[in-house]
Amino acid sequence: MIELEGLTKRYGEKVAVNNLSFTVRPGIVTGFLGPNGAGKSTTMRMILGLDHPTAGDVRIDGKHYQQLKDPLTYIGALLEAKAWHGGRTAYNHLLCLAQSNGIPRSRVREVLETVGLTAVAKKKTKGFSMGMGQRLGIAAALLGDPRILMFDEPVNGLDPEGIHWIRTLMKSLAAQGRTVFVSSHLMSEMALTAEHLVVIGQGRLLADTSMADFIARNSRSYVRVRSPQRERLLDVLHQAGIVAVESGEGVLEVDGGKAEHVGELAAQHGITLHELSPQQASLEEAFMRLTAGSVEYHAHSGTSPEPSGQQWGDGWKRG
Amino acid sequence: MATTQVVRSEWTKIRSVASTVWTLSLVVVVTVALGMLISALSKNEFDSMGAQQRAEFDPTFISFAGMSLGQLAMIVFGVLVVSNEYSTGMIRTSLAAVPQRGSFLFSKIAVASGLALLVGLVTSFAAFFLGQAMLGEHRAEIGDPGVLRAVVGGGLYMALIAMFSMGVAAMLRSPMLSLGILMPFFFLISSILGNVDATKKVGRFLPDQAGSKIMQVVTPIDDDTPYGPWGGLGIMGLWVLAALIGGYVLLKKRDA
Numbered sequence: 001m002i003e004l005e006g007l008t009k010r011y012g013e014k015v016a017v018n019n020l021s022f023t024v025r026p027g028i029v030t031g032f033l034g035p036n037g038a039g040k041s042t043t044m045r046m047i048l049g050l051d052h053p054t055a056g057d058v059r060i061d062g063k064h065y066q067q068l069k070d071p072l073t074y075i076g077a078l079l080e081a082k083a084w085h086g087g088r089t090a091y092n093h094l095l096c097l098a099q100s101n102g103i104p105r106s107r108v109r110e111v112l113e114t115v116g117l118t119a120v121a122k123k124k125t126k127g128f129s130m131g132m133g134q135r136l137g138i139a140a141a142l143l144g145d146p147r148i149l150m151f152d153e154p155v156n157g158l159d160p161e162g163i164h165w166i167r168t169l170m171k172s173l174a175a176q177g178r179t180v181f182v183s184s185h186l187m188s189e190m191a192l193t194a195e196h197l198v199v200i201g202q203g204r205l206l207a208d209t210s211m212a213d214f215i216a217r218n219s220r221s222y223v224r225v226r227s228p229q230r231e232r233l234l235d236v237l238h239q240a241g242i243v244a245v246e247s248g249e250g251v252l253e254v255d256g257g258k259a260e261h262v263g264e265l266a267a268q269h270g271i272t273l274h275e276l277s278p279q280q281a282s283l284e285e286a287f288m289r290l291t292a293g294s295v296e297y298h299a300h301s302g303t304s305p306e307p308s309g310q311q312w313g314d315g316w317k318r319g
Numbered sequence: 320m321a322t323t324q325v326v327r328s329e330w331t332k333i334r335s336v337a338s339t340v341w342t343l344s345l346v347v348v349v350t351v352a353l354g355m356l357i358s359a360l361s362k363n364e365f366d367s368m369g370a371q372q373r374a375e376f377d378p379t380f381i382s383f384a385g386m387s388l389g390q391l392a393m394i395v396f397g398v399l400v401v402s403n404e405y406s407t408g409m410i411r412t413s414l415a416a417v418p419q420r421g422s423f424l425f426s427k428i429a430v431a432s433g434l435a436l437l438v439g440l441v442t443s444f445a446a447f448f449l450g451q452a453m454l455g456e457h458r459a460e461i462g463d464p465g466v467l468r469a470v471v472g473g474g475l476y477m478a479l480i481a482m483f484s485m486g487v488a489a490m491l492r493s494p495m496l497s498l499g500i501l502m503p504f505f506f507l508i509s510s511i512l513g514n515v516d517a518t519k520k521v522g523r524f525l526p527d528q529a530g531s532k533i534m535q536v537v538t539p540i541d542d543d544t545p546y547g548p549w550g551g552l553g554i555m556g557l558w559v560l561a562a563l564i565g566g567y568v569l570l571k572k573r574d575a
Contacts, residue, residue, distance in 0.1 A: 050411055050417045053573040066418045070324075077415055083408040085336060092335035100416045101329035102321065140412065 001026055001179060002075075004146060006056035009042050009203075018203040019056065020296070024181045026147070026152045028175045031194030032183040035291050039203035040183040041080050044152050048077055060063060060148060070101040075148040076141030080156075082133045086126025090117055090136055093125060094143060103144055111139040130157030138169070148179040155189055167193050187287035191215070203290040218286030223254040223262055226275035237262070238267050253279075325417050325426040326467030333341040333400060333430055342396035343438045346477070347445065350389025357384040358453035365457055374560040377537035378459040379469045382450020385505070386473065386534075388481050389442065390527070393435065394501050400431040402494035403565075414575045424489060424570055429565065432482050439477025443470050465548075471535030472552060480505075480557050483526055486562025490569050530555030 002024040002090065009017040014084045017039040018220045019219060024030045034040050045051040047058050049065035060075055068074045084093050112118050117133040120128070125136060134157060141149055151170070170193050174180045184190050190197060190211070197214050199207035207214070227233045230250055237244045242262070244252045254262055259278045266273050333339050370375070370430050404410040417423040447470045450457035459466050488497040506525050512522030522528055523544060532544065532551030546554060 045411070045574070048411075048415045050414055067416070071418055072416055079411055079415075083410075083412045085332075085403055085407045085409045086335045087338070088332070089335065092331060096328045096331040096335070097412065097416050099331055100413075102324050292438050 001061055001149075002060045002181060003062075004043070004047075004056070005058070007043065007046060007053055008055040009039070009046060009051060010054040016048070016203050017053075020205055021056075022198050022202070022208045023147075023206060024179055024198075025196070026179040027174060027177050027179045028195040029170050029182060029193050030097055030196040030198060031190035032181060032198050033187060033190050033287065034183075034185065034206075036185055036201040038185075038291070039202045040185075040200065042203075043200075044077065044079070044150060044181075045149065045185065047053055047115065048075075048079075070103075070144065072101040072144035072146065073095065074144070074146050074147040075150060076136040077150040078134070078152060078154055080152045082125070082128075082137070084125055084136070084140075086137055087124055088224070089122050090125055090128075090139075092123040093136065097140055101144055102197060107143060107145070111142045114142060117147040131159055131162045132252045134158055134162065134166075136182065137165055138166070146178075148175055149181070151180075151182040153183055154187070155184070155186075186284075187284045191283050199287070206290055213241065214286070215283065219280055219283055221256065221280045222280065223259045223277050224275060224277045225252040225254060225262060225273065226250055227252070227266070227271055227273050229271050231270070233266060233271050233273075236265055240265055251275075303312060322422060322426060324401050324474065325422050328417075329427045329430040332427075333434065336403070338399045338403070341397070342392050342399065343434070345470040346389050346391035346396065346438055347442045349392055349550030350383075350385040350442045351446045351449055352381045352553065353385030353388055354450045354455050355385075356394055358382050358450040362454045362457055364546065371540060375539050376457065377425065377453060377535060378457055379463075379466050380446050380451070380534055381445065381454070383443070383469075383473050383531075384532045385446060386477070386531075387510070388566055390477065391502055391506060393439070393477050393481050394484045394505060395498065396435065397431065397481035398488040398494055398497045398501065401485045401488035402492060402497055405492040406494055410575050421567060424567055428485050431485060432478055432531050435481035436474060436478035439481075440474030446473070451465060463536070465569075467546065469534045472548060475552060476530045476533060477557070479530055480550070482559045483555075483562050486559065486564075486566040489566025490562070500528050524554060524557045526558035528557075534552050 004020050004022055007020040008015070009019055021041060030038055046053050047065070049058070058065075065071060065075075085265075086302065090112065091108060094111065096107065097103075098108050099259060100106065109118070109121075112121050115138050117132065117135055117139060120132065125133070134154060138154065141151070149170075154166050154170075158166065170182060172181050174195075180194065195211050197207060197209055198213050200206070225233065225244070226252070227270070230252065233252065234244060242254060244254045247253050256265070259276055263273065263276050266276075358378075358381055365373070365376065404413055412527050413423060414420065447461070452550045461467055461470065484497070484501055487501060488494070491500070509522065509525045512518040512525060513528040514522070529546065529551040532546065533548040535548065544551075
C-alpha cells in the first residue's frame with residue numbers, strides 16, 4: 001500500500017506536484033495517468049525518497065521510504081529511462097543491487113530468467129536496446145520479490161510482443177495480491193491493464209476512480225442513424241420505446257440501442273436509411289477532455305480538444 | 320541496513336567497471352616509470368651538483384617524482400567512482416536500494432579508498448625500489464632513518480588524493496566539471512602557488528603541498544615549513560575531511 005497525503009513539490013515558483021492525496025491499494029493494478037509533464041515521475045521519485053517533498057507525506061505500508069529495512073524487498077521500481085552504468089554487465093548490475101539489500105545471489109539469475117535476459121546476462125548494458133533496457137529495469141524491480149511494484153511508463157520503447165509481456169506481467173503480479181502502480185500518458189494502455197485509475201494534470205489530482213466507473217461514465221455507446229425520412233423514423237422508434245436524440249444535420253443518435261434492432265424496425269416500416277453505425281466515445285477522448293485544461297505543452301494545431309468546463313468530472317473527483 | 324551489505328555492493332560496483340582497472344593501472348605505470356626516468360637523470364646530474372645541492376639530495380623523494388603525474392590518474396579514479404553514479408543515472412537506482420545516503424556515500428568512499436590505498440602502497444614501494452635501482456651509488460636504503468615512513472606515506476598520500484577527489488566529485492556531481500577543476504589545480508596551480516615566493520606561505524597549506532611533505536626524507540637547508548611530515552599529512556587529511564563533509568551534506572540535501 002502506498003499512501004500520499006498532501007504531497008507537494010515546488011521547484012522555485014513552479015509547482016510540479018500540488019497537494020496530491022490518494023492511496024494505491026494491493027491486489028489491483030492502479031494506473032497513474034497524466035499528460036507529459038503532469039508530475040507523474042516527480043511523484044514516483046518522491047515515493048522512493050529520491051526527491052524531497054516540499055510539503056506533505058508519502059508512506060509505504062505506513063513507513064517512510066528511509067525507514068524501510070532492505071527497501072527493495074518492500075517496493076521495486078522501474079524508473080524512467082535507463083538508470084544504470086552502461087559499462088557494467090546486466091548480471092553485475094543486478095548483483096550489486098541484490099547485495100545492498102541482502103538478497104541472495106541466486107535471485108539474480110531467477111529474475112534474469114523471468115525477464116528473458118539470461119542470454120545477455122554477461123553483456124555490458126550499454127549495448128542493450130530500449131526494450132532490453134526496460135526488461136533489465138523490470139528485473140531490478142522484481143529482484144527483492146517485493147509486495148509493491150511501481151513502473152514508470154513501462155511500455156515506452158517496447159515492441160508489441162514486449163508490451164503484451166508487460167501487461168500480462170503486471171496483471172499477474174496484481175493477481176498475486178501485490179500492489180502495482182503504473183504510470184502512463186496513454187489512456188488506451190491503462191484501459192487494458194488498470195483496474196483503478198488516478199489521473200493528474202499539472203500536478204493536481206483530477207480523478208481517483210475505478211476503471212469500470214471511468215468507462216461507464218465516459219464511454220457512451222450509441223447508434224448513429226441518418227435517414228431522409230427522419231420524422232417517420234423518430235415516430236417508429238418512439239413507438240418501440242426507443243429514445244433517439246437529434247444531433248443536427250439530420251443525424252439521430254440512439255443511446256444504448258442495438259444497431260440491428262434499429263435496422264429491423266426501419267426495414268419493417270420501409271424507411272430508407274443512409275447510415276446506421278454503432279459508435280463508442282473513446283476513453284482517449286474522455287481523458288483528453290479531462291486533462292485539456294492542464295496540459296503543459298499544447299500543440300496549437302486547432303484540432304486539440306477544447307478545454308471543457310473546469311467542473312467536468314467533479315462528480316467523481318475526490319474531496 | 321547493514322553496512323556490510325552496502326560495502327559488499329559497492330565492491331561489486333567498483334570491480335565491475337573498466338574505468339577502475341585503467342585508472343589504477345595508469346597510476347602504477349605512470350608513477351613508477353616517470354620516477355625511474357627522473358631517478359636515472361638525477362644520478363647523471365649528481366656529479367655536476369654544488370655542495371648545497373648534494374647536501375639536499377633526497378634519493379627517496381626523487382624516486383617519487385612520478386607522483387606529480389601519477390596522482391592525476393588517481394584523481395580520475397576518485398572522480399569517476401563517485402560521478403559515474405550521476406552521469407549514468409545509476410544514482411537513482413542506488414539511492415532507491417540504499418536510501419540512507421550517508422551509508423551509501425561512505426561505503427562507496429571506504430571501498431574506493433581502501434583500493435586506492437592498496438594501489439598507492441604498491442605504487443609507492445615499486446617507485447621507491449625501482450627508483451633507487453636507477454640511482455645506483457646515490458641510493459637510499461629502506462632501513463635508513465625516515466625512509467620507510469616516506470614510502471608508506473607515499474601510499475597514504477595517494478589514497479588521500481583519491482578521497483579528496485571523491486569528496487569534490489560528490490559535491491559537483493559532473494565528472495567533467497570535477498576533473499576540469501581538480502586536474503589543473505593539482506598539476507599546475509598548486510605547484511605554482513607553492514613555489515612562487517609571494518604565495519608560498521599560503522600555497523604550502525594546499526592539500527598536495529602539505530601532504531607531499533611526508534615523502535621528504537632530507538629537509539632542504541633553509542626550509543621554514545611550519546609543519547613536519549605527519550603534520551603535513553594531517554593538513555591534507557583536514558582538506559579531505561572538509562571535501563567529504565561537503566559532499567555528504569550536499570548529497571543529503573539534494574534531490575537525486
